[in-house]
Amino acid sequence: MSYATLDHLVVTTTTLASGVDHVERTLGQPMDGGGDHASMGTHNRLLSLGPADYLEVIAANPDATSPGRPRFFDLDNRTGPPRLTNWVMRVDNLAEGLAMAPKGTGEGTALARGPYSWRMAIPADGKLPFDGMFPSLIQWDSPHPAPAIPDGGARLVALTLSHPDAAALRAALAPFLDDTRVEVVEGPVGMAARIRTGENEVVLT
Template identity: 55%
Template sequence: MLVFDHLALAAESLAEGVAHVEAALGVSLAGGGDHAVMGTHNRLLGLGDLYFEVIAINPAAPAPAHPRWFDLDRFSGRPRLTNWICRCADLEAEITPSPAGIGQPLAFARGDFRWRMAVPDNGVLPFDNAFPALIEWQGAAHPAQHLPECGVRLSVLEIAHPEAAALRMALQGRLSDPRVVVTEGAPAFQARFETPGGMRWLI
């Protein structure tokens, strides 16, 4: 089974992404760090059982010899939601029934956190990145437990794709989360949040 773990917003620079999210949601991001294997860095926001990630290429880090995750090598334009991530207890068991191109397990570490994640060879997840990245946390440490409470909760994550029926079929029986809604349309994400300042949207 898959469990909705976090969602990601990409930006050309981490500062630009953080400013965009903080202005949209009216709260400050916290935590985060570097991912040496991918040459990226992030900042985080706690959402209760989930967390939110702003991620960008780290200009101070050496470029990896392989494509970066979340299709960041091709990212350009305004900061925007680009990916969602689901955790599982057995990464290999969840890779097998997933669409072709989900990727192979790689090991990562950041501070006290250890995890394995399926990363596509070309950096692009199935269904034009609309299929979730798969993660298996190692040990009990999870970012959501270490982020300050900010009063923000995700209400809905809407995922649009022209092959919405096939995407729903690929997730059927594997994920049960009423916050995730798959609709037909051009590839896009939008998310609605309840915040201390009322309902806010991010796209």
């Protein structure tokens, strides 16, 4: 594959308001933008992590029509407080990426929100491999949204992925990603993002 990079981080939540509150309290910065994904019955808000990265809070939209299929990021089974549960990796050829990805990464699905359009790998059951620690793959067909999000100076320093089978997860990621910010460690399933805000660093989980 000619190109793959970390695209954005995903905080999932039962209600959009609670997720936005969690991120804004943790990072001390307001979220901005976002909107509805009509075909998936979800809505989101965004926070800039620089000119090429961003953070997304996403939830099922209670006012939307059911998509008739499982939502991405396993949102139909989401319980508990807001937390960082997923990440997305950008590729320039989604079909090629899927051919290299673990079984269950999903099928390319065309999506759109406002002026943005993309194709994303969505598993049939909504559950990504390695208990969600393997990323969703995305190919943007429009300009990337990151430059349009107000930049408050937050930057991703490190993303730590924890999984009991860390070696297998590393092997699955190896054909795609060479990003020193992403670390895979052995342990209970989970992820944590270390984010610099001004002179401080905070950990978002």
